[in-house]
Amino acid sequence: MNGVAAYVWLIPLCPLIAAAVTALLPRQQRRLASGLAIGAISLSFLLSVLSFLPCLTRTADERVPRFLVNFDWVQLGSGFLRLGWMVDPMSAAMLVMVSFVGGLIFIYSVGYMANDENFTRFFCYLSLFAAAMLGLVVANSLLLLFICWEIVGLASYLLIGFWFHKPAAAAAARKAFVTTRIGDIGLLLGMVWLYSETGSLVFYDEGRGCLEQTALSALASKTLAGGMAVTTSISILIFCGAAGKSGQIPLHVWLPDAMEGPTPVSALIHAATMVAAGVFLVARMHPLMSLGSGLQVVAWVGALTAVFAASIAVAQTDIKRILAYSTISQLGYMMLGLGTGGVAVGMFHLFTHAFFKALLFLGAGSVIHGCHGEQDIRRMGGLRKLMPVTFATYGVGMMALAGFPLFFSGFWSKDAILHAAHTWPISKGPFLLGLLGTLLTAFYMTRQMLYVFFGTNRSTTRALAVSHGIHESAPTMTMPLVVLALFSVTLGFLGTPVWPWFDAFIAGRSAHWALHHLTEALPTMGLSTIIVLIGTSAGWWCYGRGQIAQSPFRDTLAGFAPRLYSLLRDRWRVDEFYAATFQALNQALAELCDLLDRRIWGGMVRLITAAAEGFCALSRWADDQVINGGFEHACRRLSRSGGILSACQDGQIRNYLRVVAVAVVLLMLWLLMGESL
Numbered sequence: 001m002n003g004v005a006a007y008v009w010l011i012p013l014c015p016l017i018a019a020a021v022t023a024l025l026p027r028q029q030r031r032l033a034s035g036l037a038i039g040a041i042s043l044s045f046l047l048s049v050l051s052f053l054p055c056l057t058r059t060a061d062e063r064v065p066r067f068l069v070n071f072d073w074v075q076l077g078s079g080f081l082r083l084g085w086m087v088d089p090m091s092a093a094m095l096v097m098v099s100f101v102g103g104l105i106f107i108y109s110v111g112y113m114a115n116d117e118n119f120t121r122f123f124c125y126l127s128l129f130a131a132a133m134l135g136l137v138v139a140n141s142l143l144l145l146f147i148c149w150e151i152v153g154l155a156s157y158l159l160i161g162f163w164f165h166k167p168a169a170a171a172a173a174r175k176a177f178v179t180t181r182i183g184d185i186g187l188l189l190g191m192v193w194l195y196s197e198t199g200s201l202v203f204y205d206e207g208r209g210c211l212e213q214t215a216l217s218a219l220a221s222k223t224l225a226g227g228m229a230v231t232t233s234i235s236i237l238i239f240c241g242a243a244g245k246s247g248q249i250p251l252h253v254w255l256p257d258a259m260e261g262p263t264p265v266s267a268l269i270h271a272a273t274m275v276a277a278g279v280f281l282v283a284r285m286h287p288l289m290s291l292g293s294g295l296q297v298v299a300w301v302g303a304l305t306a307v308f309a310a311s312i313a314v315a316q317t318d319i320k321r322i323l324a325y326s327t328i329s330q331l332g333y334m335m336l337g338l339g340t341g342g343v344a345v346g347m348f349h350l351f352t353h354a355f356f357k358a359l360l361f362l363g364a365g366s367v368i369h370g371c372h373g374e375q376d377i378r379r380m381g382g383l384r385k386l387m388p389v390t391f392a393t394y395g396v397g398m399m400a401l402a403g404f405p406l407f408f409s410g411f412w413s414k415d416a417i418l419h420a421a422h423t424w425p426i427s428k429g430p431f432l433l434g435l436l437g438t439l440l441t442a443f444y445m446t447r448q449m450l451y452v453f454f455g456t457n458r459s460t461t462r463a464l465a466v467s468h469g470i471h472e473s474a475p476t477m478t479m480p481l482v483v484l485a486l487f488s489v490t491l492g493f494l495g496t497p498v499w500p501w502f503d504a505f506i507a508g509r510s511a512h513w514a515l516h517h518l519t520e521a522l523p524t525m526g527l528s529t530i531i532v533l534i535g536t537s538a539g540w541w542c543y544g545r546g547q548i549a550q551s552p553f554r555d556t557l558a559g560f561a562p563r564l565y566s567l568l569r570d571r572w573r574v575d576e577f578y579a580a581t582f583q584a585l586n587q588a589l590a591e592l593c594d595l596l597d598r599r600i601w602g603g604m605v606r607l608i609t610a611a612a613e614g615f616c617a618l619s620r621w622a623d624d625q626v627i628n629g630g631f632e633h634a635c636r637r638l639s640r641s642g643g644i645l646s647a648c649q650d651g652q653i654r655n656y657l658r659v660v661a662v663a664v665v666l667l668m669l670w671l672l673m674g675e676s677l
Helices: 003-007 010-023 030-056 089-112 119-138 142-160 167-198 213-220 230-245 254-260 263-272 274-284 294-313 319-340 343-370 388-402 409-422 429-453 475-495 501-507 515-543 556-560 562-569 571-580 582-648 653-676
Strands: 067-076 079-087
Touching (some): 003 030, 030 079, 030 089, 030 119, 079 119, 079 142, 089 119, 089 263, 119 142, 142 254, 142 263, 142 274, 167 230, 213 230, 230 294, 263 319, 263 343, 274 343, 294 319, 294 429, 319 343, 319 409, 319 429, 343 501, 388 409, 388 429, 388 475, 388 515, 409 429, 409 475, 409 515, 429 515, 475 501, 515 556, 556 562, 562 571, 571 582
């Protein structure tokens, strides 16, 4: 056991212990609960940094450094089901990112949830969530990953429905739990199939792992009856789980409703943890998915999701819901990058997105907090002077998300995805969809900025009057925004075409300056820059020329295409479609099952019950009347006979003599009668 593997299990254990201790604390121990949670995630961050450092070393043959521990867990027949944990460059970077961004969100939550009566329970759930996500990252077994995967789902259910007294929050929690379970069924089936083919769910195990050359070579030669490769089938099943967790169509419907939870939960789920789990799973299983056509499915689903979600965000008015659909869109870009460019391309956008999307969600939380719970962007406006720190940091996040050139991380990571899609030999369709998504992203983020921070305040409530209602958030909320804004700018320079450090780090190579890569990427960079500027200009033209002030509650797009705008505002009516089809079918099947249960199976049960009761009644009658009655009658006869005999044997000698005398007389009469005859 090497030094890194010796303590990597402590990284998820720290927040898990904090969650267990916090669960036992009384509600009044607010400071202790937050201190335990922040201290545990800080310790996990320090251990993650220590795990990250050895991954920076390069071997002579420049192989990917992996530090792992595997062990037997449960005996199955003659063999053992093995588990293990691992640190490699991808998981090490994820550990640092999850613990760091999660720690900032924990600190932010102290200020945001300060007045919540269930403050202690909230930090218990946060710690459980962080522990599950960190455990998922270090897992060297698909089974251990799946266990942590399900704990992530449980923690998300608890956090989304944290304000369970609100019917919308309770419904959103159930929706998230059920929808992600649908995808998890596919993941579970893929796991079982993979185990049946390879005999192992451990990723790397000295040549015996399911992602190592021996197992992959054996899988590559197998096909199904229809000609589909076994690797493709298993990859698609595993991708179902990733699509559920990462909100890819058609399993995206839970993610926007997750906004019903507290804003720190939205930031945690949508930035660095839950939704990133699906992308991480695809990246981890990339060696398997690259053998068949699984990555093609990933690329097309990602591209369609990116455009689909971005189009919906164009017509939303809830500040958090806009960011939610933006998250779905960006997750689609990550899947597109994984499908067309490889692990480093998709994961780089995951890392940059974690910082600027956490910044945007926490910034939105600051706006909501400062506006006393208001989330409708049509009732905001003019906040850039009233909330200057929030405005400046939110602007950085907006430009990073939109992909403004050169100085923002989102530009470099999204451009790498577009470049990979452009050079993808199979089809140019995902590239064109990616460009359209870029245009829509720049448009709806410009629209949101103009509605929220520019113009005059449009609040209709006296409590939110400009001068004394709206205020800047506390330092515990604004300082994390400043830190996240700093990383949203600087992180992108780790993955530029000139110095592709992140790509080399993931691949286990040494990074080198490559000026010639810049010339290859310039056409895509120039095209994406033009598209971003067009989208931003279109947003300004529609909303920045006094259009909002004229009619804040009538969107400019509604005037151009009212039917299309209505469709986008209603989220393409996907939920209504599901309600009319799958939910209606499920309801009909439920009613049929209820009918069968009540009338058929229930009737059969009642018939059998009646027959059993009749048999019991007959048995009771036979027992009472025949068996018991006959026995009692015989007993009475015997008793009477015994009484007669008892009367004859009363112990009186004179009675005995009388009987003898009578008997003698009768005997003599009988003898005399016999002689006379």
